Amino acid sequence: MSNIRVMAENWYQNAVFYELYIRAFADGNGDGHGDFRGAIEKLDYVKSLGVDCIWILPMYPSPLKDDGYDVADYNDIHPDYGTLADFKAFLDAAHERGLRVVTDMVMNHTSDQHPWFQEARREPNSPYHNYYVWSETGEEYAGARIIFLDTEASNWSYDEAAGKYFWHRFYSSQPDLNYDNPAVHQEMFKAIRFWLDMGIDGFRADAVPYLYEREGTNCENLPETHAFLKKVRQLIDEEYPGRVLIAEANQWPEDLLPYFGEGDEFHMCFHFPIMPRLYMALKQHDKTPILNILARTPPIPAGAQWLTFLRNHDELTLEMVTPEERQWMWAQYAPEPRMRLNLGIRRRLAPLLDNDKRRWLLMNALLLSLPGTPIIYYGDEIGMGDNIWLPDRHGCRTPMQWSAGQNAGFSPAGETYLPANDDPIYGYQVANVAAQEQDPNSYLWATRYLLQARRQCPELQHGRLEFLDIDNPAVLAYWRVSGEQRLLALYNLSEQQQSISLDLSTYQGRAMTDLLTSSSQELLTNWPVVKILTPYASHWLRF
Numbered sequence: 001m002s003n004i005r006v007m008a009e010n011w012y013q014n015a016v017f018y019e020l021y022i023r024a025f026a027d028g029n030g031d032g033h034g035d036f037r038g039a040i041e042k043l044d045y046v047k048s049l050g051v052d053c054i055w056i057l058p059m060y061p062s063p064l065k066d067d068g069y070d071v072a073d074y075n076d077i078h079p080d081y082g083t084l085a086d087f088k089a090f091l092d093a094a095h096e097r098g099l100r101v102v103t104d105m106v107m108n109h110t111s112d113q114h115p116w117f118q119e120a121r122r123e124p125n126s127p128y129h130n131y132y133v134w135s136e137t138g139e140e141y142a143g144a145r146i147i148f149l150d151t152e153a154s155n156w157s158y159d160e161a162a163g164k165y166f167w168h169r170f171y172s173s174q175p176d177l178n179y180d181n182p183a184v185h186q187e188m189f190k191a192i193r194f195w196l197d198m199g200i201d202g203f204r205a206d207a208v209p210y211l212y213e214r215e216g217t218n219c220e221n222l223p224e225t226h227a228f229l230k231k232v233r234q235l236i237d238e239e240y241p242g243r244v245l246i247a248e249a250n251q252w253p254e255d256l257l258p259y260f261g262e263g264d265e266f267h268m269c270f271h272f273p274i275m276p277r278l279y280m281a282l283k284q285h286d287k288t289p290i291l292n293i294l295a296r297t298p299p300i301p302a303g304a305q306w307l308t309f310l311r312n313h314d315e316l317t318l319e320m321v322t323p324e325e326r327q328w329m330w331a332q333y334a335p336e337p338r339m340r341l342n343l344g345i346r347r348r349l350a351p352l353l354d355n356d357k358r359r360w361l362l363m364n365a366l367l368l369s370l371p372g373t374p375i376i377y378y379g380d381e382i383g384m385g386d387n388i389w390l391p392d393r394h395g396c397r398t399p400m401q402w403s404a405g406q407n408a409g410f411s412p413a414g415e416t417y418l419p420a421n422d423d424p425i426y427g428y429q430v431a432n433v434a435a436q437e438q439d440p441n442s443y444l445w446a447t448r449y450l451l452q453a454r455r456q457c458p459e460l461q462h463g464r465l466e467f468l469d470i471d472n473p474a475v476l477a478y479w480r481v482s483g484e485q486r487l488l489a490l491y492n493l494s495e496q497q498q499s500i501s502l503d504l505s506t507y508q509g510r511a512m513t514d515l516l517t518s519s520s521q522e523l524l525t526n527w528p529v530v531k532i533l534t535p536y537a538s539h540w541l542r543f
């Protein structure tokens, strides 16, 4: 057991995560694809950001029709990314630096290239046939929505070899596993033990709402699904305490709550609905969407935590907003049709914010000061851009921009898995790690600074949240409080200067430091304290 595991049991509650796509990060063998050997060389960089845990996207053998979310073997590494030994070396190197590693476990479906499916379609009498969900007519479960709306016409596809339809919630190359078959449970437990035995620190469990199907329902969040997930948690608690189980369930807060169970299901759930509301509040110059969704967010069991994010490897999902809000978000943030995908927006953080440093700082400061464990998506810490002309979600998965050199310093190969982004503003010639290391005003140093400030403030990691009642919709103000420590977060969501007065009489005689403008230390003598908030200002006032 590595030293890292001796640390605090609830480590994930106060951590910062970094989402890393191995294929995109660093090419160690010059074949144009990122790999574990390459990523090892970059771990010092990851550590230098001030993050605690790396989440890596699926690294399994796969035809990569859904970038690895189409698994062809649960117990191996994709040959483009290296070998099991390379993976282990990556894990050890991360642990040596005090970084944890969680990986993706794709539970709902496999690739159609998985030997289970190949056998299942060929041989109706094989035990593998019953690993998948079949139909003679393809008419069952009509209440289930289609998720990949832009490409899939139905959740059923006809398989010629089997002479039947098979069920799939995502691409037709991703047949759903049949959780009514206990053998499938055993296979999943086997895969889970395999990686935990190797020493990973936990899993992000992919697409968990869809494990079971039942007629007359929307086939999401079913009681049977929760019962299975509780068995996974039990396995972790009994055999691998200290490892973390994370749910990817794109659902409303009240439907997310059951994924924590009574502290006996997931340790963490992504808080999907808050994400679009941060963008909404910013463009509407109005805090109401944030206040409303937090009011709708129920308390969670002790030992549980939300995972929060601004962007990830998928489209910026607009599933958890109303149809009117979705149209508004598209109009504001995705004016060109190519920017839209399914029910979302395929753009990266910096372009969404028009490369405006004030808004970038505000959004990141919000992310790092609201409750939850924040995740940073690789490349967003240097303001990387997207390439909307690439298919699917590839435009947000281009090579990490290390330098202005060949292929962004990502690879010496003639051709890379996707071209490096060479946009005049967001491309590698301009936005890259090497250049930003030299520039104290860069996104990179701002990221490091914010993470360091958060680390110094336990109240930001696990403090209580108390909103201040400020009668100005553009100004969002809240306390984070832990014991004696308190921090007042203040944000101006508008492009106009705002002035507010705060009654801080309780703090008379105490010094107040603004962590985000390093300059000011005020001794509080007079009140109300009048604060002038410049357009898009962010302040972390600490007493």
Ligand code: GLC
Residues within 6 Å of the ligand: 066, 069, 070, 106, 170, 206, 207, 248, 313, 314
């Ligand atoms: C999750 C992943 C997404 C993938 C899908 C199907 O939503 O985040 O990238 O396509 O599951 O596995």
